[in-house]
Amino acid sequence: MNQPHYILLPASPLFIFSSLLIAFLMNFLPWGNMVFVPDFVALVLVFWSIHQPRKVGIGVAFVMGLLMDVHTASLLGENALAYTLLSYFAITIHRRVLWFTPMTQTLHVFPLFLLTQVIQSLIQLMVNGKFPGWLFFSESFVTAALWPVATWLLLAPQRRSVDRDDTRPI
Template sequence: MMMRAGQALLLPANPWFIWGTLIGAVLLNMLVHIALLGRSPWMPDFLAVTLAFWIIHQPRRIGVGTAFAFGLVIDVHHGSLLGQHALAYAVLGYLAVVIHRRVLWFDLPRQALHVLPLFLVAHALQWMARGLAGSGWAGWSALLAPGFEALLWPLATVLLLAPQRRAHDPDDTRPI
């Protein structure tokens, strides 16, 4: 695959870092859910952002099965309908795999616009599952969560790609 002009050559992603960030995102989701603002429907889903990021950037390491498993963990923690988050994350993972080559060609703001529909679909699936279970509508403020997740995309990209941007063995004689 050809690189865009000005794009940095990245080191391979460390699997320990990938899994550490996913577990950290689960813990952050759990912490936010326990806090007062956690029950608010407008709160972004940090695990969904992290899963989408790693599935787009490392589709051979993190996939739909991983997203489904983390969704079950979140379902158990939230005490929600079992499979609600698992279904949403699995569909999010599938859609991220489908667009992973296209998204990487764009700059960060356009990437955020490309992943916004993925987050909308994931939240719509959760709303539909809740509605079918009889929980009712979460309110209009729930429509803000996918937008906040898309706004978090550039920050997540900068933070999660930072360890890969360091120079491998820099010296003055090599151009790369």
Template sequence: MNRPQYILLPVSPLFIAFSMLCAVLLNMLPWGRFIAAPDFVALTLVFWGVHQPRKVGIGTAFCLGLLMDVHDASLLGENALAYTLLSYFAIMLHRRILWFKVTTQILHVLPLLLLAQTVQMVVRLLVSGKFPGWFFFVESVVAALLWPLATMLLLAPQRRAVDKDHTRPI
């Protein structure tokens, strides 16, 4: 059977801000260093960079990166640089990514998230000289696997009803 083609409503800037705030709060939770907690801010930046490139851009990514730098007590600009590059490449590839199904989009999102983590690792390696290990990159894999869930949650307020209701104007 063919899946219904949804016509999405315009996204509210308040919903974008709310989703970014939720991502920052999820990143600030004390997950511990024993589990591979994904970078929710990076995942949300990729999502909005792909779906709404005119509303969430490089400036937003830079500001959120500075906020996460302060929270993580890392080098000032480490996350900002990674998120800026992540947002740039997500915006650059947004038309290509949207052509694919959500499950196939994971193959496009994973290299973007790996690139951001590689930038963070290189900055840490240049400053401290310590290699964090290959387990460091599991966060990107977990975040990429969360892509379908993030797509479902963040597009839910924009979906129109499949069954047309004649009492509603839209």
């Protein structure tokens, strides 16, 4: 509690949209068969579902999930279901999570990312009978580890003051 608390500006809808678009495009990058690749869309969805639950909710998560289904050529609705549940549970805990530091918030959002991957693996197991392997779940560890960085980056535009004054501490 010794850290200063900033009065944040309202999040711009254009910034929220552009951050979701950039996260979607980062998932387009050709990572090859690398195992420890984070899910940037899930990360940004959880962030905005926690910080702006009235602007980014379950509907946005569903649309982003459908777009990811088309991108990954997976079963239509697999990512949509996972992202919808991810957003729902993030909105459910959003008031509690905001009380903690970003490092402690990581411990709260990690089970959400893990749940998303469990849902995706269960759907794959039901549809084609193949278990993706235990390294498949490493994505949730890496995504959760990026939470403090994402928090710092996505809150940066809201921390700036409307009129800059060197004598004002906030």
